Amino acid sequence: MPSISDLDHENPVGLSSKQIQSIAIIGGGASAAIILDTLLKEPDSNIRKIVIYERQDKLGGVWYLNPQTIKTPNHIIKSGNINFENDPQLANPFHDAEELTNEIRLPRNNQERFLQTPSYHGIKTNIIENMMTYSDNRNWGVEGNDRDGKYVVGTVVQKYIESYVNQNLNNSKVKLSLNSTVEDVERIDRSDDVELQYRFKLTVREELKDSTQDRWYQEEFDSVIVATGHYHVPFIPHVPGLKNLQEKYPDLVQHAKFYRSSEPYKGKTAIVVGSRASGSDLTKFIAREPGTKVYQSIRNYERTKVLSSKTNVESKPPIASIELLNSESNKQKIKVLFEDGSIVYDPDHIIYCTGYLFSYPYLNRLFNNSITHEGMTVSNLYQHTFLVNEPLITIIGVPIDGISFRVFEYQAILLSRYITGKIRLPSRNEQIQWVNNRYDEKSNTRLYHTIGVVDALPYAQTLVRLGQVSSKTKVGREFPIMTEAEVQEYKEAGEKLRKFWDER
Structure with missing residues (x-):
């Protein structure tokens, strides 16, 4: 041949x-x-x-x-x-x-x-x-x-x-x-x-x-x-500290491929990474659940800034790093640092809609x-x-x-x-x-x-x-x-x- x-x-x-x-x-x-x-x-x-x-x-x-x-x-x-x-x-x-x-x-x-x-x-x-x-x-x-x-x-x-x-x-x-x-x-x-x-x-x-x-x-x-x-x-991009988070809290990190409904997110704090079709949909659906807070991480944050008009949705730039804190000396366990210096502590879910x-x-x-x-x-x-x-x-x-x-x-x-x-x-x-x-x-x-x-x-x-x-x-x-x-x-x-x- x-x-x-x-x-x-x-x-x-x-x-x-x-x-x-x-x-x-x-x-x-x-x-x-x-x-x-x-x-x-x-x-x-x-x-x-x-x-x-x-x-x-x-x-x-x-x-x-x-x-x-x-x-x-x-x-x-x-x-x-x-x-x-x-x-x-x-x-x-x-x-x-x-x-x-x-x-x-x-x-x-x-x-x-x-x-x-x-x-x-x-x-x-x-x-x-x-x-x-x-x-x-x-x-x-x-x-x-x-x-x-x-x-x-x-x-x-x-x-x-x-x-x-x-x-x-x-x-x-x-x-x-x-x-x-x-x-x-x-x-x-x-x-x-x-x-x-x-x-x-x-x-x-x-x-x-x-x-x-x-x-x-x-x-x-x-x-x-x-x-x-x-x-x-599914693809989850490299983020400093993310692998450690996946190993210690495997149920916290998710990919959009495995999302099925918004009901499990009721009363939770979620970070949705991505602003394309699935990122937009998941942000929308989860934000409809009572008591939720959604942070939507957007790659082109400076150009986009705000995607949603909902009061419980906050736009964020890309995640810069994720740190597991010493639980003995800190009330918080997880620190999510964004590129603008803002921080979210202890999210219940981080959902990657990253393709x-x-x-x-x-x-x-x-x-x-x-x-x-x-x-x-x-x-x-x-x-x-x-x-x-x-x-x-x-x-x-x-x-x-x-x-x-x-x-x-x-x-x-x-x-x-x-x-x-x-x-x-x-x-x-x-x-x-x-x-x-x-x-x-x-x-x-x-x-x-x-x-x-x-x-x-x-x-x-x-x-x-x-x-x-x-x-x-x-x-x-x-x-x-x-x-x-x-x-x-x-x-x-x-x-x-x-x-x-x-x-x-």
């Missing part, structure tokens, strides 16, 4: 229409739903098998509200940890098997795999309906208590995604595997007459219901599409632990979709803050045309140059994969340009039309939502 150094860096990158016959889609959320539908609509393809692997017991991705919740695992999600520390790859039991076998049953694995989604009671969409839904079904399909104008509660989105996938499950090419976590992806040689020199062997761990065991099995595919999004592995790390543990061995840059960005990912050095593994759903489902749809159309051999990408040299330019501009930060209001339309137009085909080429789904007026409507709605967020 070819090594990375063998790959042609000068010529355009493409596949023939007959090369890809089987595809694994990892993830069962919004990006998986649209790539499945788009692949099936693509004519003149040779695709015979598509399997969706979803580790939850239900479709919907991050919009699925787990019936069971757990406490923040502070023994794993430590202050400043990167993705490899929080979310390591498991050993592949087939590597040590004494004889060839297609299935292995082992005791339930206890490694934290962050199955819980970040959905919580009261979560609502923050993108207008017309721009968040897929272009062929622009209505959530609900009225009444589940709808707030152009916005809906999270359970509606989960049902929308589930329905979108379900419409294709009667297709004989499609298989859905729930409760199934992909734990390893390996390249293997192939000896058939297909032009490709290798394919992929996936090792999957299925949690067996009503059992204390996991079923491990393996399947082979020509191509792998990663559609897991970016809200799985997530990109993590693909099943690709760690294949990419020698270089699939991400410490979980902050995905390495060598051209247009946030194509791995420069691996043409048969692609990723959909990476863009942050984009127009959500609509961005995924543009990615899905481009990706489907690439997989079915209808388009060719720029040479690897050009792709690498794009990656390097992006790092020069954004560095290894959240901004690298951020597609905000300003970038939404240019990014969509770029994907359309890359996906252009000749008039003689038959295609399935067409790129939706995104207009300046729609983007402006999305922008204005977002500004209004932020202005009145604590009144919703």
Whole structure:
């Protein structure tokens, strides 16, 4: 099989229409739903098998509200940890098997795999309906208590995604595997007459219901599409003294991923770190509980200062340090020092709404632990979709803050045309140059994969340009039309939502 150094860096990158016959889609959320539908609509393809692997017991991705919740695992999600520390790859039991076998049953694995989604009671969409839904079904399909104008509660989105996938499950090419976590992806040689020199062997761990065991099995595919999004592995930034606090008072430090309702915070003092969607929501919800006091720590404090009009909410700059005090000589036990010199003693909760790390543990061995840059960005990912050095593994759903489902749809159309051999990408040299330019501009930060209001339309137009085909080429789904007026409507709605967020 070819090594990375063998790959042609000068010529355009493409596949023939007959090369890809089987595809694994990892993830069962919004990006998986649209790539499945788009692949099936693509004519003149040779695709015979598509399997969706979803580790939850239900479709919907991050919009699925787990019936069971757990406490923040502070023994794993430590202050400043990167993705490899929080979310390591498991050993592949087939590597040590004494004889060839297609299935292995082992005791339930206890490694934290962050199955819980970040959905919580009261979560609502923050993108207008017309721009968040897929272009062929622009209505959530609900009225009444589940709808707030152009916005809906999270359970509606989960049902929308589930329905979108379900419409294709009667297709004989499609298989859905729930409760199934992909734990390893390996390249293997192939000896058939297909032009490709290798394919992929996936090792999957299925949690067996009503059992204390996991079923491990393996399947082979020509191509792998990663559609897991970016809200799985929590990130808590480094703060001096925070690790000590996590060790001594593990129930005090929390991450927003494990928040479910505001009721436990009644009569408590909480510090909420973050001012984006989850930070704003949690501040709002907790402040509604009787007897609460909420301090909201804001990164851009000097520019923002006040986010809430509620009397029991006080804005603060970032936390400078956390100190555990000598309880014998002090009435207070915990001292939280903010960058402006102000102090909060003995909060009942510190909730970090500080985002997530990109993590693909099943690709760690294949990419020698270089699939991400410490979980902050995905390495060598051209247009946030194509791995420069691996043409048969692609990723959909990476863009942050984009127009959500609509961005995924543009990615899905481009990706489907690439997989079915209808388009060719720029040479690897050009792709690498794009990656390097992006790092020069954004560095290894959240901004690298951020597609905000300003970038939404240019990014969509770029994907359309890359996906252009000749008039003689038959295609399935067409790129939706995104207009300046729609983007402006999305922008204005977002500004209004932020202005009145604590009144919703």
